[in-house]
Amino acid sequence: MGNLNKLNPIEAALKFINEHFPNCQGALLAGSVVRGEATETSDLDIVIFDKNLSSSYRESLIDYGWAIEVFVHNLNSYKQFFEMDYKRARPSMPRMVSEGIVLKDDGIIDSIKKEAMEILNNGPEEWSEETINTKRYFITDALDDFIGCSNRAEDIFIANTLAELLSEFVLRTNRQWIGASKWVIRSLKNYDEEFANYFVEAFDNFYKTGNKKRVIQLVDYVLQPFGGQLFDGFTFGKS
Numbered sequence: 001m002g003n004l005n006k007l008n009p010i011e012a013a014l015k016f017i018n019e020h021f022p023n024c025q026g027a028l029l030a031g032s033v034v035r036g037e038a039t040e041t042s043d044l045d046i047v048i049f050d051k052n053l054s055s056s057y058r059e060s061l062i063d064y065g066w067a068i069e070v071f072v073h074n075l076n077s078y079k080q081f082f083e084m085d086y087k088r089a090r091p092s093m094p095r096m097v098s099e100g101i102v103l104k105d106d107g108i109i110d111s112i113k114k115e116a117m118e119i120l121n122n123g124p125e126e127w128s129e130e131t132i133n134t135k136r137y138f139i140t141d142a143l144d145d146f147i148g149c150s151n152r153a154e155d156i157f158i159a160n161t162l163a164e165l166l167s168e169f170v171l172r173t174n175r176q177w178i179g180a181s182k183w184v185i186r187s188l189k190n191y192d193e194e195f196a197n198y199f200v201e202a203f204d205n206f207y208k209t210g211n212k213k214r215v216i217q218l219v220d221y222v223l224q225p226f227g228g229q230l231f232d233g234f235t236f237g238k239s
Contacts, residue, residue: 006065009033013044013103015064024050025075026109028100035099043067047096049108051075071096075108082119089124089171089178123175132173136223136230139165143219143229146212156207159215163203170195170222 007015013029021027031045032038044066056077059070071093073081081093097116102109127135142162149155164184171178171187179187188196202214223229 009038009044009066010101010103012064012066012068013046016044016046016068016070017048017103020070021048021050021072023052024048024104025106026112027103027105028097028109029103030096030100031069034101041067043069045096046070046103047100048072049075049078049112053077056081078112079115082115086119086124090180090183091120091177094119120177124172124177126175127172132226133230133234134236135165135169135172136226136228137234137236139169139219139223140229140231143216144231147216152210155210155212159203159206162215162219163199166219166222167199170199173226 006012010029013027017024017027026049028047029044030047032042033044046068048070050072051074053072053074056071056073059072061068061070078093078097085091085093094116097113098120100113139162142158142165146155146158146162149158167184167188168178170176171191174191176191177187178184185196185200188199199218202218205214206212220228
């Protein structure tokens with residue numbers, strides 16, 4: 001990628017917006033470089049606010065030695081993304097806005113940041129009892145497949161599904177934001193670092209040894225406060 005020509009992230013981001021969005025009303029630099037978590041493969045996440053745009057868009061490119069992801073909005077379109085992220089309980093856009101370093105501001109950024117922080121602080125909507133029971137059923141179903149499976153290749157992918165379902169259940173029943181990929185473990189740690197370590201160790205032990213005991217114990221521990229595993233008597237859509 002031409003690392004010898006790579007600029008400081010803030011300098012690169014400023015050059016980028018001055019070249020590509022000189023008339024925007026606001027711009028933020030977000031992502032791992034802002035959180036101090038940058039790696040060799042990190043990119044620049046840049047959020048642009050431009051009142052003259054008819055609609056939002058996202059674009060990926062390479063410039064100034066950096067891979068750049070740019071999220072471009074007018075002064076209304078970002079609200080739709082805030083709402084979508086709230087409904088799916090993955091606050092990607094509010095998080096970028098709240099943590100972002102201001103690159104340009106014509107007096108609009110403060111209020112948008114306050115909107116983002118309010119969403120993050122309030123957390124996602126509470127799951128209904130029906131949703132909790134439905135999730136319990138699917139976790140139980142995946143666990144039964146996991147316990148009964150004797151095929152190592154299938155075991156691995158069932159475990160992956162179980163980990164995803166279980167992490168979502170823990171976080172949502174505690175009114176916490178969820179995540180995907182690396183944000184699964186980050187979300188668990190933000191909620192409870194001790195539990196996150198317990199969660200990782202259980203699945204790591206299975207992947208290394210094939211022993212399912214700790215994963216089974218983990219599932220039972222998570223479901224127990226909500227009535228445990230659920231199969232007998234579960235219905236969905238019955239009138």
